[in-house]
Amino acid sequence: MANLQLGDTVPDFTQDSSEGEIKFYDWAGDSWVVLFSHPADYTPVCTTELGEVSRLKSEFDKRNAKVIALSVDDAESHKGWIGDINETQQTTVNYPILADSDNKVSDLYGMIHPNANAKLTVRTVFVIDPAKKLRLTITYPPSTGRNFEEILRVIDSLQLTDNxxxxxxxxxxxxxxxxxxxxxxxxxxxxxxxxxxxxxxxxxxxxxxxxx
CATH class of the missing domain: 3.30.1020.10 (Antioxidant, Horf6; Chain A, domain2)
Known part of the structure; x- marks a missing residue:
């Protein structure tokens, strides 16, 4: 299991997603990236989170930040879940969800915490800069929904303090x-x-x- 630390270059990967195959470095380009993981599809807290991120996507776009989710289920499952998210959260999911059924990305990024659950990814947020350096990680327990306004605030801070x-x-x-x-x-x-x-x-x- 990877132990990614701030300042590390994050690993590249190629993985299926709800929008087809993603070659991560190519997909990221020269943008900032917010990669956020979910334990499984059809989970209630994550359903609300994915809806909120789709509503905030224009705010991420303003900051030259791409958003990408990850769940350990396959792409077909993701597509069904996206239908539920769009219906229940009155939104349209407008970014990819990685299909990590083989745990390839979860292992690369250290998203499996065995003492929490040996089979499910923890709910972590990774903020990655255009040089592919890890700039922020926040890991939440399953019972607490993430605050994506805070993620936007941190990106504002990082971009300001870099310059x-x-x-x-x-x-x-x-x-x-x-x-x-x-x-x-x-x-x-x-x-x-x-x-x-x-x-x-x-x-x-x-x-x-x-x-x-």
Whole structure:
């Protein structure tokens, strides 16, 4: 079982899906990717999640992020489940669901946690950047539905902090003030961030979001 850690290059794979064969690196291209796993088709919590992601797809698109789900059932089963999702969640699933009946991708990405369930994938979210580096993982218990607004928030933070020497504080949302990274001296920060730098402590300096 893989033990993928932040900063690792994620493995490539070729696998069937609800939309045909997916060659992962080719499919991802130069986009960010949100890969999220499900224990099985026709599960109630995941039905609500897949519906929500289809509703939010335009938000992921704005961030140059592709979404792809995974379940251990086959593509035909996925197609039947998608019908239920569209009906019950009043939406249209508009992204692929990987068919991982052989557990190939689950094993590559370490989605089987034997002490939780030796046969089913845990419900993990992977955020992968265009360089195919793993930037975030969140693993949820089966009883708790995921918060995809939080996934969007993290992508906003990653894209901002990749491009500017800032970090995002607790509960940050796009447009809020950000933290100046500790490696920049305050005088240099004042030049770098002309909107102003507030020095609360020598190590805690805030500035308006630089790309707003």
């Amino acid at each position: 500017y020497q800032v970090a995002t504080p607790v509960n940050w949302k796009d447009g809020d003030d950000v933290v100046v990274v500790p490696s920049i001296p305050t005088e240099e920060a004042k030049q770098k961030f002309p909107k102003g730098v507030e020095e609360i402590k020598s190590y805690l300096r805030m500035t308006p979001q630089p790309n707003k």
